[in-house]
Amino acid sequence: MYEQKPWLKFYGHVPESIAYPRVTLYQALRATAEKNPAAIATDFFGKTRSYEQLMAAIDQCARALYALGLRRGDRITISMPTSPQGIACFYAANKLGAVSSMIHPLSPAKEVAFYLKVSKSRMALTLDAFYPVFAEAMREQPIETLILARIPDELPFPLNALFSLTKGRKIEKVPPDPRVRFWKPLMAAAYPEPPPNDMQTDDLASILYSGGTTGTPKGIMLSNMNFISQGMMSAAWGKIGDADSMLAILPIFHGFGLGVCVNAVLMGGGKSILVPTFTAETVAKLIRKKKPSFIVGVPTLYEALTRNPDFLKADLRCLRGAFCGADRLPRAVKEAFEDICRRSGADIKLLEGYGLTEAVTAIMCMPVTGYREGSIGIPFPDMLAKVVKIGTTEEAALGEEGEICVSGPAVMLGYLDQPEETANTLRRHADGRVWLHTGDIATMDADGYFYFKLRLKRMIKSSGMNVYPSQVEEVLCRHPDVVQACVIGVPDQAQVERVKAFVVLRDPAAAGPAMQEKLIAHCRDHLIKWSCPREIEFRCELPCTRIGKIDFRKLTDEEIAKIKACEEKQA
Numbered sequence: 021m022y023e024q025k026p027w028l029k030f031y032g033h034v035p036e037s038i039a040y041p042r043v044t045l046y047q048a049l050r051a052t053a054e055k056n057p058a059a060i061a062t063d064f065f066g067k068t069r070s071y072e073q074l075m076a077a078i079d080q081c082a083r084a085l086y087a088l089g090l091r092r093g094d095r096i097t098i099s100m101p102t103s104p105q106g107i108a109c110f111y112a113a114n115k116l117g118a119v120s121s122m123i124h125p126l127s128p129a130k131e132v133a134f135y136l137k138v139s140k141s142r143m144a145l146t147l148d149a150f151y152p153v154f155a156e157a158m159r160e161q162p163i164e165t166l167i168l169a170r171i172p173d174e175l176p177f178p179l180n181a182l183f184s185l186t187k188g189r190k191i192e193k194v195p196p197d198p199r200v201r202f203w204k205p206l207m208a209a210a211y212p213e214p215p216p217n218d219m220q221t222d223d224l225a226s227i228l229y230s231g232g233t234t235g236t237p238k239g240i241m242l243s244n245m246n247f248i249s250q251g252m253m254s255a256a257w258g259k260i261g262d263a264d265s266m267l268a269i270l271p272i273f274h275g276f277g278l279g280v281c282v283n284a285v286l287m288g289g290g291k292s293i294l295v296p297t298f299t300a301e302t303v304a305k306l307i308r309k310k311k312p313s314f315i316v317g318v319p320t321l322y323e324a325l326t327r328n329p330d331f332l333k334a335d336l337r338c339l340r341g342a343f344c345g346a347d348r349l350p351r352a353v354k355e356a357f358e359d360i361c362r363r364s365g366a367d368i369k370l371l372e373g374y375g376l377t378e379a380v381t382a383i384m385c386m387p388v389t390g391y392r393e394g395s396i397g398i399p400f401p402d403m404l405a406k407v408v409k410i411g412t413t414e415e416a417a418l419g420e421e422g423e424i425c426v427s428g429p430a431v432m433l434g435y436l437d438q439p440e441e442t443a444n445t446l447r448r449h450a451d452g453r454v455w456l457h458t459g460d461i462a463t464m465d466a467d468g469y470f471y472f473k474l475r476l477k478r479m480i481k482s483s484g485m486n487v488y489p490s491q492v493e494e495v496l497c498r499h500p501d502v503v504q505a506c507v508i509g510v511p512d513q514a515q516v517e518r519v520k521a522f523v524v525l526r527d528p529a530a531a532g533p534a535m536q537e538k539l540i541a542h543c544r545d546h547l548i549k550w551s552c553p554r555e556i557e558f559r560c561e562l563p564c565t566r567i568g569k570i571d572f573r574k575l576t577d578e579e580i581a582k583i584k585a586c587e588e589k590q591a
Contacts (some may be wrong), residue, residue, distance in 0.1 A: 022404050027468030029395070030468075041248065061074040082214060083213060086133075096121065098144070104294065125146060130160075171296070229277055239434070241378050258340075280316055282500050293312055342368055392465075398468050421463055423527065424458045431446070489508065489509075503525065504520045
C-alpha cells in the first residue's frame with residue numbers, strides 16, 4: 021500500500037520529490053546564503069544578522085575552534101539556549117568536519133558528565149551561568165576546553181546593559197580556570213583559515229539524545245543528509261521563502277527546535293526569530309511585535325496562548341501557518357486557537373504533525389487543505405511510511421493497528437555505540453529498504469492518512485517533553501530510604517501528563533510530606549526539571565504482574581479511575 025503513495029494527491033504545492041544536494045550541512049547553508057546574502061537570517065531580541073553576516077560569524081567561529089584544536093571527527097558538546105552563539109557553533113563545527121553533541125543547558129552535573137562521556141567530547145560550549153555545573157561535571161569527565169558565552173554578548177544596546185545590571189549581576193564570577201575560554205574575545209581574534217576536510221553528506225554531523233525503552237539516554241546519530249533533507253522537506257511543506265519568518269520557540273537541543281525552527285527556516289532562506297526562554301506571555305508579545313509568518317509549538321503552548329490577553333488582542337494577519345507536534349493536540353485547543361486567529365484576521369488551520377528524533381523531527385504533517393479528525397497527517401516528500409503488524413515486518417491491513425515504520429533520507433544512521441539497539445530499530449524489510457521501527461502504534465486509511473494511537477515505549481509526555489519512567493525510577497531507587505518505585509504519567513490539563521511516583525519505603529513510618537520533598541529534591545539533583553515527579557504516593561507494596569514485574573498499567577488505570585470519579589462528583 022505504501023508503495024502507491026496514496027497521499028500524493030493531497031500535496032497541493034508540495035513537490036513529490038526534492039533534489040537534495042550531496043554536500044555537508046555547512047555547504048548547504050552557504051548555498052542558501054549565496055542566493056540572497058542581504059536577507060535577514062536571524063533575529064535575537066532585535067539584533068539581526070543577514071545571511072552574509074551569519075556566514076561570517078560561522079566562519080569566524082570555525083577558525084577559532086580550529087585554533088583551539090577541534091578537528092575532523094572530533095566531538096563538541098553544545099549546551100546552549102536558542103541563541104546566535106549556539107547556532108554559529110553548530111554550523112562551524114560542521115564546517116570543520118566535527119560532530120556537535122546537543123544537550124539541554126539546564127542539565128544537572130551528573131547528566132552533563134554522562135553526555136560528555138558518551139559523546140567523547142573534547143570541547144564544550146555553554147553559558148557563563150552554567151560554569152559551576154560544567155566544573156562539577158568535568159571532575160568526573162574531563163574535557164580540554166570549555167567555551168563560555170554570555171547572553172549580553174549578542175544583545176543590542178540597551179538590552180545588553182540592562183541584562184548586565186539585572187540578571188547578569190546574579191551570575192557568579194567564573195574563577196580562574198585554564199580550560200576556560202570566553203566566546204567574545206575568541207570571536208574577535210584573528211586566525212588562519214582552516215584547511216579543507218573530507219566530510220561527506222552521509223557522514224555523522226550531530227548527536228541528539230532520546231531516552232528509549234531502557235530509560236538510559238541514547239545518542240541518536242544524524243548525518244548531514246538527515247538534516248538537509250528534513251530541512252528542505254519542511255521548508256517545501258510550509259513554502260518558506262526569504263519573505264517568511266518563524267518563531268524559534270523550541271530549544272536547539274531538541275530535534276523540533278533545531279531541525280524545523282532553525283535549520284528548515286535557513287534551508288528555505290527565511291528568518292528565524294530566536295527565543296532563548298519562552299512563556300505564553302513572551303510568545304504572544306513576540307507575535308505582536310515581530311509578526312512572524314509561522315509559529316510551531318507543542319499543545320500546551322497553544323492552550324496557554326488561547327488564554328493569554330496579549331494574544332487575544334494581537335493582529336494575527338501576519339500568520340501563514342501554525343504547526344503543532346511532540347504530543348497529541350486536543351480538539352478543543354485546536355478549535356479555540358483557530359477561532360482566535362479567524363477573529364484576528366488570519367484564516368489559518370493549526371496543523372498537527374508527527375516526527376521523532378530518530379528522523380531529526382517532523383516527517384509527517386496534515387496537508388494545508390484536507391484536515392481529517394484525529395489524524396497526524398501524511399508523509400513528507402521522499403519519506404515512506406507504513407503500519408506493520410506488531411513484532412513483524414509484515415504490512416498491516418488498512419485501518420488495522422500496528423507499528424509505524426518510516427523510511428527515507430531523514431532516517432538516522434543509528435544509535436551511538438549501541439549496535440544491538442540500532443539493529444532492533446533499523447531493519448531491512450523484504451522490499452530491500454531499511455525501515456525505522458518507531459515504537460508508535462497507529463492506523464492508516466486508504467488515502468494514506470495516519471492516526472496515532474499510543475506508544476509502544478513506556479514514555480510520558482509532559483509539556484511536550486519526553487520523560488522516561490525507568491530513568492526516574494532508577495534515580496529514586498538509588499535513595500537509601502527507597503525499596504521500590506514506579507513512575508507513571510497522570511493526565512493533566514496544563515501539562516498533558518504530569519509525572520507521579522509510587523514509592524515503597526524501607527521504613528513505612530517515614531512516609532509523609534517531608535519525605536516527599538526529600539525524594540523530589542533527590543530527583544532534582546540527578547534529573548532535568550520536567551523529569552522530576554510532581555507528586556509521590558507512598559505504598560506498603562506495589563502491584564505486580566503474574567511474572568513478578570511491577571504493574572505500572574494497573575497504577576495508571578487506578579489514577580485514571582480516580583480522576584473520572586472526581587470529575588463525576590464535581591459534575
